[in-house]
Amino acid sequence: MRLYQSFLLALKNILTSKVRAMLTMLGIIIGVSGVMVIIGMGNGMENYMKSSFKSLGTDLLNVTIIGTGTSKNVGVDDMYQLVYDNPAYLKDITPSVMVPGSVKIGSASLDSTSVSGVSETYAAMKKYGLAGGRFLRYADVESRSSVCVVGSYITKMWFNGDAVGKTIRLNGTAFTIVGALEEQSESEEGGSDDAVYIPYSTAARMTSTGTITSYSFQIVSEDDVAQSKKIVGDALYKVYGTKDAYSIISMSEMLSMMTTMLNVLVTVLAAIAAISLVVGGIGIMNIMLVSVSERTREIGIRKALGAKQRHIMQQFVIEAATLSALGGLVGIGFGYLLSALATVILKQVLDPNLAVVPSLPSILIAFGISAAIGILFGYLPARKAARLNPIDALRYE
Amino acid sequence: MTPLIEFRNLYKIYRMGDNIVRAVDGISLGIYPGEFVAIVGQSGSGKSTCMNIIGCLDVPTSGEYLLNGQNVGRMDDNALAEVRGRMIGFIFQQYNLLPKLNVQENVEVSMMYAGLPRKVRAERAREALARVGLADKLQNRPNQLSGGQQQRVSIARALVGRPSVILADEPTGALDSKTGREVLSLLQQLHREGNTIVLITHDPSIAAEAPRVIRLADGRVVSDGPAEESPTGSVKGGE
Numbered sequence: 001m002r003l004y005q006s007f008l009l010a011l012k013n014i015l016t017s018k019v020r021a022m023l024t025m026l027g028i029i030i031g032v033s034g035v036m037v038i039i040g041m042g043n044g045m046e047n048y049m050k051s052s053f054k055s056l057g058t059d060l061l062n063v064t065i066i067g068t069g070t071s072k073n074v075g076v077d078d079m080y081q082l083v084y085d086n087p088a089y090l091k092d093i094t095p096s097v098m099v100p101g102s103v104k105i106g107s108a109s110l111d112s113t114s115v116s117g118v119s120e121t122y123a124a125m126k127k128y129g130l131a132g133g134r135f136l137r138y139a140d141v142e143s144r145s146s147v148c149v150v151g152s153y154i155t156k157m158w159f160n161g162d163a164v165g166k167t168i169r170l171n172g173t174a175f176t177i178v179g180a181l182e183e184q185s186e187s188e189e190g191g192s193d194d195a196v197y198i199p200y201s202t203a204a205r206m207t208s209t210g211t212i213t214s215y216s217f218q219i220v221s222e223d224d225v226a227q228s229k230k231i232v233g234d235a236l237y238k239v240y241g242t243k244d245a246y247s248i249i250s251m252s253e254m255l256s257m258m259t260t261m262l263n264v265l266v267t268v269l270a271a272i273a274a275i276s277l278v279v280g281g282i283g284i285m286n287i288m289l290v291s292v293s294e295r296t297r298e299i300g301i302r303k304a305l306g307a308k309q310r311h312i313m314q315q316f317v318i319e320a321a322t323l324s325a326l327g328g329l330v331g332i333g334f335g336y337l338l339s340a341l342a343t344v345i346l347k348q349v350l351d352p353n354l355a356v357v358p359s360l361p362s363i364l365i366a367f368g369i370s371a372a373i374g375i376l377f378g379y380l381p382a383r384k385a386a387r388l389n390p391i392d393a394l395r396y397e
Numbered sequence: 398m399t400p401l402i403e404f405r406n407l408y409k410i411y412r413m414g415d416n417i418v419r420a421v422d423g424i425s426l427g428i429y430p431g432e433f434v435a436i437v438g439q440s441g442s443g444k445s446t447c448m449n450i451i452g453c454l455d456v457p458t459s460g461e462y463l464l465n466g467q468n469v470g471r472m473d474d475n476a477l478a479e480v481r482g483r484m485i486g487f488i489f490q491q492y493n494l495l496p497k498l499n500v501q502e503n504v505e506v507s508m509m510y511a512g513l514p515r516k517v518r519a520e521r522a523r524e525a526l527a528r529v530g531l532a533d534k535l536q537n538r539p540n541q542l543s544g545g546q547q548q549r550v551s552i553a554r555a556l557v558g559r560p561s562v563i564l565a566d567e568p569t570g571a572l573d574s575k576t577g578r579e580v581l582s583l584l585q586q587l588h589r590e591g592n593t594i595v596l597i598t599h600d601p602s603i604a605a606e607a608p609r610v611i612r613l614a615d616g617r618v619v620s621d622g623p624a625e626e627s628p629t630g631s632v633k634g635g636e
Contacts, residue, residue: 005509016497301493304454305507306482308475390454394493
């Protein structure tokens, strides 16, 4: 007896008791769709994290100087020199100075707007495009001009889309807007589009200490993050003599750290969902045992007609496997539905960039496991059936 | 000529609780190819046990059972299944058709286990069903047929594997006398065509249809001979 005949027979038997089959498959359905949705959520989260880190720049090293309280210090020129000396690893640099204080347009106060002092190459490093005007220039940095470039939120909300040439007051000083940036995310208040960029030299003068304490290096290749980090670290260590005087954070390292954490979380959650697969398997075993007793007479007849133990065994194992594989298929369909639903909800409630993305390998694995569970939990009932004594089985009412 | 079925001092002894039941208590007999033999006896006479052993559903406790010269008593489960599929055609009192399969599929079951290809199976099944007069019922389910028709399906199923022995266990037991008669004449026709038939029954008048009748009582053979002598005598003996 060939496999496909057993398979057809199994389908026939399953279809004659649809409700029972459906209830039996429920555990497998829940398990498969659960694992699928959880792994899909993990994938979605990872994609989301990657894209948001990308916008922060995974090719950037952010350096913060804390100092040692002595006169030993590194200046902007020392940092620039580092880039000239290591062209194989470091591509560009910008100082970055956060300016505290008030931002005013006319008499209105913008409380959530961030003000940063940066170099003329900042826009290129961050891959920001211009919607109008120009970005800061080297001359602006040299002459500590009171000029600025604004984000799309400010352009849209405060200047009706035309900000160039207008004036904005930072800590009481009037700055001329020379450029407007393109939209980065959603032009939201407090987001990356709610920002003002001024020359770092101008910004340094506006802070209390007057020194520049943070820089962003752009590295040549993301594969050389560790080596690039070492070059910057070594240079700083030479000056300060202690690692506590500075910190270097690489976005790509942070991303991989967070991805690892996320994967652990997803694995744990998926394992919990997979418990349902085991429960479903036990359900299948239970129903197969019932089926064996119900069909004792059939087994007797088949044995009288020449069925060997392996024929009966094959019939019942394949029936169990078909049942659970069908459950797996329904579970996959259900999982897709749930994923789509969850995506809609996540987009509405949390972030439009979030999505549940079921991955093909996870689907194949879930399906494979469900079929394997059928074979595993079908084995015991099938063996019971195969070993029935034909005389007793024929007499069974 | 060697017997097709040969019992040599055969015993089948069960233990039921504290009692020892000697279901077959030393039987020796031979049935030759082409014979039509009825084994008759009251319940408890050992005829069912004999049928199970002849049909390779059971093995003797001691003694030898040779089927076509092969010692069946020493075979394991799977070898017995193989012999059943190849050499025995069963006809049961309750028909024992599989309710979920249609008539043709029912007749094909044993050939499926024997590994015959689909085309051959279908062809032979249709042939066998035509022979029992059911060529127009191939796609029907057993429960759509009358008792007599169902029994004819089971006869077709028994025939189709071209077995050495057709083993009929009370084949008319569940039928009214008219359809019972039809089934018996079908068996006689099969006998005339050269098939070996063993009929097991408790009813001497049905046993009388067979040219040779073996009467059992308490696990032993009490008479073995032509049918003409048995009917009246065995009715008395059965009381």
